[in-house]
Amino acid sequence: xxxxxxxxxxxxxxxxxxxxxxxxxxxxxxxxxxxxxxxxxxxxxxxxxxxxxxxxxxxxxxxxxxxxxxxxxxxxxxxxxxxxxxxxxxxxxxxxxxxxxxxxxxxxxxxxxxxxxxxxxxxxxxxxxxxxxxxxxxxxxxxxxxxxxxxxxxxxxxxxxxxxxxxxxxxxxxxxxxxxxxxxxxxxxxxxxxxxxxxxxxxxxxxxxxxxxxxxxxxxxxxxxxxxxxxxxxxxxxxxxxxxxxxxxxxxxxxxxxxxxxxxxxxxxxxxxxxxxx
Numbered sequence: 001x002x003x004x005x006x007x008x009x010x011x012x013x014x015x016x017x018x019x020x021x022x023x024x025x026x027x028x029x030x031x032x033x034x035x036x037x038x039x040x041x042x043x044x045x046x047x048x049x050x051x052x053x054x055x056x057x058x059x060x061x062x063x064x065x066x067x068x069x070x071x072x073x074x075x076x077x078x079x080x081x082x083x084x085x086x087x088x089x090x091x092x093x094x095x096x097x098x099x100x101x102x103x104x105x106x107x108x109x110x111x112x113x114x115x116x117x118x119x120x121x122x123x124x125x126x127x128x129x130x131x132x133x134x135x136x137x138x139x140x141x142x143x144x145x146x147x148x149x150x151x152x153x154x155x156x157x158x159x160x161x162x163x164x165x166x167x168x169x170x171x172x173x174x175x176x177x178x179x180x181x182x183x184x185x186x187x188x189x190x191x192x193x194x195x196x197x198x199x200x201x202x203x204x205x206x207x208x209x210x211x212x213x214x215x216x217x218x219x220x221x222x223x224x225x226x227x228x229x230x231x232x233x234x235x236x237x238x239x240x241x242x243x244x245x246x247x248x249x250x251x252x253x254x255x256x257x258x259x260x261x262x263x264x265x266x267x268x269x270x271x272x273x274x275x276x277x278x
Contacts, residue, residue, distance in 0.1 A: 007139035012084040015076045015094065018132040022073025022101055026125050027066055033112050033121045034062040040115045053177035057170055058111060065104035069125065072100040076132075092212035094136050099159055099211055101129030106163045107170075133159070150266040154259075155211065158225060161259050162207040164252050165200040165232055171248065172197025189242055196239040196249065203228040217272035225263050232256040 037058060045052045075097045083090045105126025112122050137152045172193045185191050206228040213221025233256045240249035263270060 008084055008086045011094070011135060011139050012080050014132055014135045015080045015083055018098065018101075018128055019073045019076035019080070021128050022069050022076070026069050026073070026101060026105075026128075029121050029125055030062055030066040030069075030108065033108055033116075034058065036116045036121070037062075037112055044115065050175075050178045053174045054111065056177065057174055061170065062108055065100075065108060069101045069104055069129075072097040091136060091140060092215035095133065095155065095215050096208065096212050098129050098132035098136065099162075099208065101125050102133050102159050103129075103163045103166065103208075105129060106159075107166050110167055130156075130159075147269050150269040154262045154266055154270060155214070157255075157259050157262055158207050158211060161229065161232070161255050162204045164255055165204045165207070165228075168236070168248060168252050169197040169201040169204070172200070192239050192242050196235050199231055199235045200252070203232050206231075214270055217270065218275060219271050219273070222263060222267065222271045225259065229256040229259040229263075233260075 038055060041051055041055050041058075045055070075093060079090050079093055083094065103126075105122050105124070105128075108122035109120050109126060113120050133155070134152065137148050137155070140148065176190070176193050176197070179190050180186060185194065206224045210221045210224035210228065213224065215221070233253045236249040236253040236256070240247070240253065243249070
């Protein structure tokens with residue numbers, strides 16, 4: 001076999017393996033995780049009713065992420081012949097598809113480990129997606145070693161940022177659903193949550209959109225990542241000042257600042273300026 005065909009073959013095998021996992025194994029792992037989580041939360045709400053909103057949110061978002069992961073698995077299997085042929089356009093699709101279980105699995109892991117503990121079942125979903133995500137960079141033969149390193153660090157950080165921002169949005173909704181004085185919002189500490197959660201979720205959508213665009217080295221992808229990170233910083237810092245019980249918003253702002261630093265440091269590796277010119 002020619003040496004040039006090996007990376008394409010490896011990426012094709014990974015796409016099939018991960019795609020089948022997302023179709024056949026991940027749905028079972030996610031349902032098992034959800035059942036375990038809801039069982040523990042039903043016990044917890046007896047003494048701490050504030051966690052009742054978590055039951056509603058997780059009952060919706062675990063199946064939603066499972067559906068997204070399933071469809072992403074279909075995508076991987078569908079594009080495998082094109083990956084094997086070495087068609088360049090598949091790179092951005094692969095990255096986006098692998099990002100779904102990576103981010104979704106990590107989101108599901110966080111409440112699971114908080115309420116259930118033990119073997120972190122959702123982490124398996126995230127880990128498998130991350131293996132595929134990393135393989136795209138390692139076996140992309142047209143990139144130099146420095147470009148592979150720059151892309152790997154930046155794109156993994158985008159996934160981390162998307163996960164944290166999504167979790168922040170869930171936390172905001174969870175607290176709003178059990179806030180005192182409903183349906184009113186009694187005070188600034190509740191007003192700010194009506195902004196921070198939704199803005200973090202919008203940032204998640206923009207971060208996902210930035211992945212295929214930056215994979216094509218388009219400046220629009222770079223700007224989407226920039227706006228997402230900057231939006232998170234500007235909303236999370238005042239939210240942290242107003243709501244000081246946990247450092248979650250501060251952590252999100254720090255992660256966003258880290259992403260900003262990365263996309264500026266590696267901008268020449270992430271963006272093809274010639275694409276922006278007539």
